[in-house]
Amino acid sequence: MAHYLFLYAFFILNFPGIVSENLFKTNQQTMPLQEYQWKNRVLLIFSESPEDQNYKQQIRLLNENADGLTERDLTVLSVFPDRVEKNNARQTSDFSALSLRQYYKISTSFTIVLIGKDGGEKRRTQTILKPEELFGIIDAMPMRRAEMEKGR
Secondary structure, eight states, X not given: XXXXXXXXXXXXXXXXXXXXXXXXXXXXXXXXXXXXXXTOEEEEEEESOXXXXXXHHHHHHHHHTHHHHHHTTEEEEEEETTEEEETTTTEEOSSOHHHHHHHTTOOSSEEEEEEOXXXXXXXXXXXXXXXXXXXXXXXXXXXXXXXXHTTO
């Protein structure tokens, strides 16, 4: 343990700009969806195009279960190579598609990532996520259980 503290102190004293700059960048990168933290869960749907068959099917399933999304405070962000759309309403989000793809390390053409209200990644899949499965994952979360107990 003392060895690690020595190394940490050595770097801070000898390279303060590098260490503090890297710490600052890391802190900035930890919460790309910070505006949603503690307010909404976020479902990120990464797709190459709105015409992708998996994307179309996923959006159709979500639209058929819109009440369940609302009840669970779930915001849907569709991330295409050139833009991010919020709640499939063609409303462009302030997030950069590239920065979200890089942060979540997306390399496939279709990926879904569920982010909890705490900002943590809860589920990742490259296949269609059925509403029953999505709602089951969310409803098992401690924060959601507390919401259900309060009648929300």
